[in-house]
Amino acid sequence: MTTPEELAAAAKALMKSLGLSGIKIATNTGLSTGTISELINGKSFPRDETWELFVTGGCGQPWEMWRQARARAQRDLLRRRPPEELADRLEEAQERIQALESAAIEAAKRLALLEEQVAAIQSARSSERRAEDEEAAQRRQENAADVARQRQFGRALLTEVPVDFEHTMADGAWLAADVDGFVARVRDLALTSMDELRIFLATTPMSFPYAAMGDIGYYKEGVREYMVRLRLFASMYSKVSPEELDEMLASGVGGS
Missing domain, CATH: 1.10.260.40 (lambda repressor-like DNA-binding domains)
Structure with missing residues (x-):
């Protein structure tokens, strides 16, 4: 064959x-x-x-x-096949090769453009992430500074407004157990969050249950004066800027 x-x-x-x-x-x-x-x-x-x-x-x-x-x-x-036909087929093949080469060049250009676009997008996203990370770090620093400032002010408050009222079994005294619970809550909040302490003081009534006969209590005048002084001192925290507050604390407000 x-x-x-x-x-x-x-x-x-x-x-x-x-x-x-x-x-x-x-x-x-x-x-x-x-x-x-x-x-x-x-x-x-x-x-x-x-x-x-x-x-x-x-x-x-x-x-x-x-x-x-x-x-x-x-x-x-x-x-x-006659030479003319072969020549035509050769020319056709060359044209196809040229078309493929042109298509390859165009594809390479598009690929390069896409790579540039992808690189630009990645760079932009990377910049955004860096900016977000920097903002987050700044917020953490500010939050940490604010927490430290609140605790320092709280310690100053406990020193500036001491518990100096005395026990009594006289009539008209406020029940010592309730007053002691209030004082303990003030101490805990002063050492953790002045913001929460201010809310607590603003929402707590300026009175306590009276002590029954035979129960230990506190003179209500002394307790009320303590509560008023607490509110006044705590209100200072929200009325001054962080910079002013730092100066006040550095100058020894509230003692040691």
Whole structure:
């Protein structure tokens, strides 16, 4: 088999010897019946892959002998073509190569542009993250400074407004247990949060239950004076700026 015609005739003879129809081969290979008809009748010269599928998948034959026969037939077919046709095919191939090269260059340009855009987006996001991290760090520093300032002011408050009222069992005294609970709450808040302490003082009534006969109490005048002084001193915290507050604390407001 050295010519396309001989190759096509051999393929038709192979089908006949195996008792195969075009429909059967089409079913086994996925090739169309039209393609199979053109192949065995020499109407076209299919690609190598189509021939291999016909031979191996459709007819169940080894490919190598047929591959060599197709190569010989293809060389014969090329020798038959006039130079003009070959020149046209060469020119067409060159045009396709140029088109592919142009497409590759354009694709490379688009890729470079996309890479620049991605880099710009990543840089912007990185800058945003750095700015957010810096803001968060600044807020943490400010919060830490505010907490430290509140606790320092709270200690000054406890020193400036000491608990100096005395126990009594006289009539009209306020119950010591309730007053002691109030004082303990003031101490806890003064050492943790002046903001919460101010709210606590503003919402706590200026009175306590009276002590029953035989119960220990505190003179209400002394307790009330203590509460008034607490509110006045605590109100200073919200009326001055952090800078002024730092100066007050540095100057020894409230003693040690």
